[in-house]
Amino acid sequence: MKTKITVLAALIILSVSILGAQNWTLKGDVNFTATQNAYSNNWAGTENGSITWVAGSNMSAEKQLSPLFFNINTLKLAFGQTHQQKERTDILGNTESYWAHPEKSTDKIDAEALMKMTMQTFVNPFMGLRAESQFLDMSDPSLTRIINPIKFTESAGITRNFIQRGNELWTARFGAAFRQNLNRDVLVSVLPEERELQTTVDGGLEFVSEYKNVFAPSNVSYSNKLQIYQALFNSRSDEYQHEEWKSPDLNWEHTLGLKLIGALSLNLYLQLLYEKEQVAELQFKETMGLGFSYNLF
DSSP states (O other): OHHHHHHHHHHHHHHHHHHHOSSOEEEEEEEEEEEEEOOOTTOSSSOOOEEEEEEEEEEEEEEEOSSSEEEEEEEEEEEEEEEEEEEEEOTTSOEEEEEOOOEEEEEEEEEEEEEEEOOSSSSEEEEEEEEEEOSEEEEETTEEEESOSEEEEEEEEEEEEEEEETTEEEEEEEEEEEEEEEEEEEEEETTTTEEEEEEEEEEEEEEEEEEEEEETTTTEEEEEEEEEEEEEEETTGGGOSSOGGGSOEEEEEEEEEEEOSTTEEEEEEEEEEEOTTTOSSOEEEEEEEEEEEEEOO
16 A cells, blocks of 8 residues: 555656756647537437536646656546436326436546657667546445546557657657556445455566658647556455456547637547456447647646
8 A cells, every 4th residue: 555655646646847847848628528419308319418427637748858868747637427308297197307417528637757768779678657547436336436436557569650650649659567556435335335456467478559740731630559568466356257368458648629710629439448357348439529638737
């Protein structure tokens, strides 16, 4: 537990140092996307109105600390809800519409720090530290937990920039990775109610590929990030009946943005996710909408 607190403190110190540092290359934006549909009371069908909104921010800070070391820090935040209109019938048989309690549709906290050695060789060594979580954990109906669970990843290996010209960048890295997943206040007994901190530790090999480009003068931006992780050991391996932890994890994210007029933009987000420990099938997520995007730096 002390190790996890130390890692979290290091992330906080790193964030504060970035905000107060000088001569950093800073990039950042905030965005808001919303979709809405509505139907009249006499609409022939079972459709209901809904409102979906997503707010997010992407920030990065880069600096050549010395001729040998290059530091990259990124922070990605996103949160959104869906408000669904439903119908209910009273005791007299009258039907009325109402708005149900909003449901979470997007929730993401992703902070990463990379230290690369610029040795002017075909590949360069790197070390990385990453923390992933969500703002609200609502998996337990009796307790909403804030910023839970938290997954820490420490990685080290080799990296290479395959394309680096203008606004276009394609970089990839491969190495060893160790992960710690902290899940707070897990319900282990109902009567009497008992909760505990559960920690899962695993280690293996990780491959990460990132591509981003801004196509001028059309104001179209595109980025994708592919992550593949193969665990070699797991501290809770005896709890899996079919050894699901041995299957590789895949996370492939695509983001496409088109600036229309001023801060008005059309945004498309696509994610393919495969984690057999959670769901034994490929998961798919897509978000598209018209929204506002503002560059901070």
